[in-house]
Amino acid sequence: MPADPPSSTLADMDIRPLRDDDPEIIAGAMAELGWDKPVAQYERYLVEQRDGVRDVLVATVDGEYAGYVTVRWESPYFGDLPEIQDFNVLPRLRRRGIGSALMDAAEALVAERSDVVGIGVGLYPDYGQAQRMYVRRGYLPDGRGLIYDGRQVPPMELVRNDDAATLMFTKRLR
Helix, strand or coil, X not given: XXXXXXXCXXXXXXXXXXXXXXXXXXXXXXXHCCCCCCHHHHHHHHHHHHHCCEEEEEXXXXXXXXXXXXXXXXXXXXXXXXXXXXXXXXXXXXXXXXXXXXXXXXXXXXXXXXXXXXXXXXXXXXXXXXHHHHHHCCCEEEEEEEXXXXXXXXXXXXXXXXXXXXXXXXXXXX
């Protein structure tokens, strides 16, 4: 049986804002995974970061891209409540504390401006680790039930279980 990869330590992990040279690197890493996250998405994130609409935190390990998370300061769903969005850690680097460090940094950033933060999570098994992580971190469902593409789904309405189907959570930070 192969040995588990060594755990990352804070000494070899860095969390920093998105930089001009990141969009191609991140989009390339996502494309290798078969995920549709084009360079244009990260270029838009750069513009939004410069405009103060969104902050993007990028994790690197030994100088190499490892993951990212964004904070949208005005949420399309929660209104003026900040929302953590688009949280990704490369699968080969998961379970090393990178995701927790990104979430810690995002929550600390939000806590400078807000007592509460929102977050959404998908409902199919690919999101299982995130679902468990958010609950362990103290996030609670907002009580509105199933949300599809930003809209509350009424009882008995059928929806597709894809990335647009989410359950939304909030957490009190202070």
